[in-house]
Amino acid sequence: MTNPGRLERQRLPAAPRLGAWQLAWLAAAVFVVSAGYGALMPLLPAWLAPLMTDDGQAEVARHVGLLSGLYAAGVLVGAPLWGLVSDRWGRGRILMIGLVGYVASLLPLLRADWVGIAGIYALRGATGFFVAAVVPVVPALVAEHTPQSQRARRFAWLGAMSLLGFLFGPGLNAAAAQMAGALAGVGDGTLDPTDLVIVMSAALGALMMLGLAATLPRVPPAALEDDSQPASADRRRAMALWGLNGVVMFVLSGFELGIVLQGQQHPTLSSREISLMFAECSLVMLGVNALLFFTGLLERAAGRGVMAAGLVLAIAGLAMLAQHRSDAWMYIGVSFTAAGTGLVLPTISYLAAGASRRRLGATMGGLAAAAGVGQTLGSAATGWLFGAVAQLSFAWLALPLLATLGSLIVRPAWWAIEGQPSRSPRASSEPLPK
Template identity: 90%
Template sequence: MAAGLGAWQLAWLAAAVFVVSAGYGALMPLLPAWLTPLMAADGQAEVARHVGLLSGLYAAGVLIGAPLWGLVSDRWGRGRILVIGLVGYIASLLPLLWPDWIGLAGIYASRGATGFFVAAVVPVVPALVAEHTPQDRRARRFAWLGAMSLLGFLFGPGLNAGAAQVSAALASTGAGALDPTDLVIVMSAALGGLMMLGLAATLPRVAPAAPEDDTLPASADRKRALALWGLNGAVMFVLAGFELGIVLQGQQHPTLSSREISLMFAECSLVMLGVNALLFFTGLLERAAGRGVMAAGLVLAIAGLAMLAQHRSDAWMYVGVSFTAAGTGLVLPTISYLAAGASRRRLGATMGGLAAAAGFGQTLGSAAAGWLFGAVAQLSFAWLALPLLATLGTLIVRPAWWSPEDPLPRSPRVPSDPLPQRHPQER
């Protein structure tokens, strides 16, 4: 039985996920403000190009860092890697306070480093929670982590508004004018520092001993991990294309204002948050087979994309967004929950691969959707449903890939043998 996490330990871990998610949402809108003074002669088109490249570089940092940090955490310990990741996160933010000094190359290096060190938090927190949580409580805790990540993304843009108000309040008291952009950086770094201190003080010092029944052959464990990585990448590919498609609908439908597009994004986040709350309060993943939950989520998402491909009114578009968000909101936490059943010796690597697959799918989805919507416009939503249909087929055809139990027969114990039978790779 894994050593349980206390309420405060779990709160600090969830807060770390919240802070790095909020930092991404808060800092991304500031990129044009940093770049414009450095590229005043190049025009807005060049600034927009660099904003896109910087976003891609952050994603590349996560893509490279997640499997690396996950693998290292299996050997060095998860708590140590979490603290290292938060130290690197803070150190990568502070140079942005002096954009004129670090220049364009420094901004690129900073964003790439931020993604790389955030990747030490994203897979290691769920790995640590899985490692120290009894199985009957694991699903609720993973739903809680997913909700905190979504709340962080929603909170991030609000941090910019808060910084602007603080700056105005300081100026009105005669304390001097502080750039709101600098305040956002300082607040993001300060929150990261608080998380680092809290985790360093509260995390378990000793990893739990490996359970005696952790005898899943490495080949079966690896097969299941590869299947979950592929599913996570496919869903994130579709989700990225779906979100970009919402933005591009403004060009296809003149009646759709930027305010309505923003409302659809808020709707998407709130529906996914609601699904996470449902999973948390009902313990659905503990009561139902993960494969069935994922199948239901895929059907919902496919139905939503079909509505978006055929809609003729804004009302139906809102319905399609809700269905797609609800479906993906069911599938993603279920994938994480099933990945948490990996062998403890490979848990960090499994979670790291999951995060890397998500980043890879998101990057490809954004690029492919841009081309797809330029070619077939609204019907692109129907094309985006194809990866989900293919995944639904694998759930039906290959049920063993998604089972939390060992799909291969175990060697029976011989009563006279004083030692348990183990797989040759584990001797």
């Protein structure tokens, strides 16, 4: 006998596909919150210094560290919560709430002297909490409104926009300084570049609200529910991906901190060269995202194989960094590690997009939370490791990746996308849609 509930689920309307402009606005929202983080972090000392009294410099440094941790804690708490709520209330609504909260948490910083230390702490925590409504919901929206044949390229595009935002953020400070000088030249007074950065960040967030409000697909959450995948299998796969994401972010944050700490081990390594290595890391990861976008690699190769290749590259890079005796080898090690992690992270997001649509927000929120935990623990562990074994810390960082590589080999079912329609031979012979 036919199961009526199953037939009813089969009749549920498919989610409408995203158009080019809708995708552009979603990618721009990711870009804006990433740029806002990179632009506002250097401003923390400027907000805090006038509020400090005795031993100002040491106190400012302590508060900057605590504020950075509070922002990360906001993301860590908010991401799984907003992702879960978006599965029930609708993703567009949660995304708009996140952007409204993001803008509202920035504007009071124009008068940091009024809100005081406690207010700055509350606002930075709130900013992280509301940014967490953007981080998991945008990829969930893209996943549920994108056919599988286009999903890999779109996720590579989102990853590239996030990296570009981090790179653009410090440039926003330079643009604000130039703008303040230009405005001072034609006016009577002077404008604080710090205020301009806040205003520009908030204005970009408001622009994203308007663009998304006009373009987001309006689909009731009930129309997107399906039970095509067993809940237990979907949950196991999600937990495996969360663990992998946390491990890779643990290693990536430790690797980046290790680059900074190399200056203490190698006196010839200047701050300029360390900055170049960070730029190299970002550009290599951006190049890998471009490779995934233009080649459609994830649509042609098994995700498990792509991740295994990325892990091997990252392990090789960390091994070079642990043994290098010249700056040239260090640059090569940085490139290998960045390329390897740059392959793995978008693949994780792509595989997570294969979750059941009614659990997609929770899955993406779990990824963001796992990344936050990994980053926090990675920075703390690497700081301790460098104090104990110095340069060999890079070799210790490779061990979690080796263990993960082993899980890819012995547990292939964890990394497969199940419940997705298979492509027909005719469809597979057609060119991939852009």
